[in-house]
Amino acid sequence: MLDTSFHQGAGLHSFTPQSELRVLAVASHGQVESGLEALWQLCASLQRLGYPVVVLDGTAYETEASPGLHHLLSQAPWQDGTSLDLGAIASSLAVIPAAQGLPELARIARATNTAPLQGLLPYFRAYGLLVLHAPASVLGPLLTHTATTPLVMMPPGAAGVLTSYQTLKQIALHAGLPCTVAAVLQGNSAPERTKAAGALRTLQQCADRHLGGQMRTTTLSAHNGQDMQRLALQLLENAGTIGGTMSAMPTHNLTGLPSHGARSH
Numbered sequence: 001m002l003d004t005s006f007h008q009g010a011g012l013h014s015f016t017p018q019s020e021l022r023v024l025a026v027a028s029h030g031q032v033e034s035g036l037e038a039l040w041q042l043c044a045s046l047q048r049l050g051y052p053v054v055v056l057d058g059t060a061y062e063t064e065a066s067p068g069l070h071h072l073l074s075q076a077p078w079q080d081g082t083s084l085d086l087g088a089i090a091s092s093l094a095v096i097p098a099a100q101g102l103p104e105l106a107r108i109a110r111a112t113n114t115a116p117l118q119g120l121l122p123y124f125r126a127y128g129l130l131v132l133h134a135p136a137s138v139l140g141p142l143l144t145h146t147a148t149t150p151l152v153m154m155p156p157g158a159a160g161v162l163t164s165y166q167t168l169k170q171i172a173l174h175a176g177l178p179c180t181v182a183a184v185l186q187g188n189s190a191p192e193r194t195k196a197a198g199a200l201r202t203l204q205q206c207a208d209r210h211l212g213g214q215m216r217t218t219t220l221s222a223h224n225g226q227d228m229q230r231l232a233l234q235l236l237e238n239a240g241t242i243g244g245t246m247s248a249m250p251t252h253n254l255t256g257l258p259s260h261g262a263r264s265h
Contacts, residue, residue: 013166018062020242021125021129022236022239023132023241024148024235025131025150025151026039027136027167028059030155030163035155038182042228043093044093050128052127053131054095055093055095055096056134057097057098057099058135059135062100063097067097070097070101073104073108099134102134105119106142109142110260115144116145117130118242119153127241130242136150137170141175144238149180150171150180150236151180151182151231152182154183154184154200156199161203165203168181168203168207169213171227172211177214178215179214180216180218182219183196183197185221200219203250
């Protein structure tokens with residue numbers, strides 16, 4: 001295990017000013033429950049690295065009983081610089097329903113010709129890291145002014161390859177961004193790893209042929225804390241920021257994760 005008093009992510013704290021908010025994107029898929037389990041483990045790893053995390057969950061709808069991003073956007077004038085009290089809707093890991101609010105952000109950006117995520121800073125500046133979790137069709141239009149590397153968790157089997165390819169295609173179409181595709185294993189047996197490696201190779205071949213190879217791949221065990229922490233570090237290395245400018249953090253190889261570098265068209 002990594003030393004908790006000086007972890008590998010310590011140097012990442014100085015990459016951007018405190019006035020900026022780091023942003024990660026995690027694409028959801030049809031198997032929501034399995035994807036959410038891995039997402040919560042990833043967020044727990046990010047928090048252990050010292051980053052207060054808020055998740056805008058585009059798979060959960062806002063209601064009066066469970067208010068979320070839609071209510072935040074409607075209760076305060078847009079971009080007025082007001083910091084809102086999220087105590088009523090945030091827990092130790094702040095998870096905010098955003099199925100209505102995230103598409104609203106995209107509509108506001110089109111109407112005002114602004115960067116889609118810029119207006120979120122006043123609401124969430126108290127956090128260290130904003131995680132967007134939503135279908136690729138929602139994420140793509142929101143990431144047009146960021147340089148973050150979205151995460152795609154590949155479901156098992158042939159259907160998982162197809163679902164992941166569709167996700168890569170939508171994000172490439174809207175935002176032109178490379179993605180990290182993670183095969184998350186429930187076990188750690190050699191046959192399971194071999195099967196996952198084959199599925200990732202098939203996906204890589206499809207991306208090479210049709211998308212210019214815009215993906216990175218990795219395999220990890222869902223029950224291995226070190227695997228999740230390494231993935232968290234890899235995502236942090238390629239996180240974007242929301243602030244005065246929308247940019248990427250410098251990339252350094254801190255993780256040791258087996259991955260393929262993103263290739264451009």
